[in-house]
Amino acid sequence: MFLGRFWSSPGTKLFMDTGWQTIICRWGLHEIFPVVYCATEFQTVGREAATMEPRFILPQLCIVFTLSAFVIAAPADTLGPKVKRSDDTTLNSVQTLLQQQGAVIQRQESQLTLALNRLAALESLSHQQSLEISTLKNRLESTTRQVAFTVYFSADPIQDFGVHGILRFDHIVTNTANGYDAKTGIFTSPVSGLYVFHLDVMSVDNGLSVSINIIKNGVALDDAYASGGKRNDQGNSLVTIDLKAGEKVWTQHSYGSTSIRGSFLTVFSGFLIQAD
Structure with missing residues (x-):
């Protein structure tokens, strides 16, 4: 029996001869998980390989797969700094611009409403003054008229x-x-x-x-x-x-x-x- 410790590398292949099938596992966990195993034979296939008894290697594979699933399922912000996409920046800029334009339009609408109210008041005043002028004109004509x-x-x-x-x-x-x-x-x-x-x-x-x-x-x-x-x-x-x-x-x-x-x-x- 051989007790050892190794670090997995990209392209590593493990061959497990169970007597009725061969399990080939390929993964890309490079220098992340240490694996403790027992083997009767060790030989290199490609860069690194080991032929081990199933009863020893299978628990180790379960550990590797479990940790791999944990890494894959982990939130993005736990794996490294979040990179802000340029599309998000552009969208935020457009939204800010739209908000600014909306505020400008709202101010202009308020100014327009105020101007319309002033115009209506001026029209009413003009109409009243026209009536007064007409009355004064009639009075003047009556005053100067001889009867x-x-x-x-x-x-x-x-x-x-x-x-x-x-x-x-x-x-x-x-x-x-x-x-x-x-x-x-x-x-x-x-x-x-x-x-x-x-x-x-x-x-x-x-x-x-x-x-x-x-x-x-x-x-x-x-x-x-x-x-x-x-x-x-x-x-x-x-x-x-x-x-x-x-x-x-x-x-x-x-x-x-x-x-x-x-x-x-x-x-x-x-x-x-x-x-x-």
């Missing part, structure tokens, strides 16, 4: 215009803005504002007095009264009122005689003082 009229009857005297009848003055002296309608005897306000209306009425000498009202939208504001008798009498009325555009003013018989003097002896006038 006035003076009318009387072309005939004298005026006979029987009817109880509660509207006086339709047919002779127009002034009618700027065409507010007065001679066919109806009604003045329609072309613009809103403050107006003055004046009425002079002269009675005929038939012994009957007469009263003529100034009417706004069907409501009497004042009256001009002229007494009757053997001579003519003259009454007058003056009112200052606010009118909206489209509102109407006229003169209407209230009571008494239905005949009055005409021409410039009975006159109806009105004019705009200040537009709204």
Whole structure:
């Protein structure tokens, strides 16, 4: 029997003759595992070889295979330093770049949202200012616009215009803005504002007095009264009122005689003082 110790080398072959088969084992564990064995014969086959009895060599092979499996199954970081692959480095760089670009895009989106909000506020302000400008323009046009009229009857005297009848003055002296309608005897306000209306009425000498009202939208504001008798009498009325555009003013018989003097002896006038 031979008791020895050897270190395995690449390309080593062990031949075990069991009497019924030959086991050939080839491994590459170079100078890693010491093996203790017993052999009856030792001879070199190639670089190194040994022919041993199976009962001695088989346990040693089991040890070698077990240790080999341990080495193969061991984690990579226990066998040596971990080498960082270039692909991983590139991937990390791309991920970092994407994160940076995402942050930039997010900031730009926030700035865009802020700009859109400011634009909406400016548009709203512009619309409001446009409305104010339009209102001021209308006021300016109304202020500079002249509204006035003076009318009387072309005939004298005026006979029987009817109880509660509207006086339709047919002779127009002034009618700027065409507010007065001679066919109806009604003045329609072309613009809103403050107006003055004046009425002079002269009675005929038939012994009957007469009263003529100034009417706004069907409501009497004042009256001009002229007494009757053997001579003519003259009454007058003056009112200052606010009118909206489209509102109407006229003169209407209230009571008494239905005949009055005409021409410039009975006159109806009105004019705009200040537009709204």
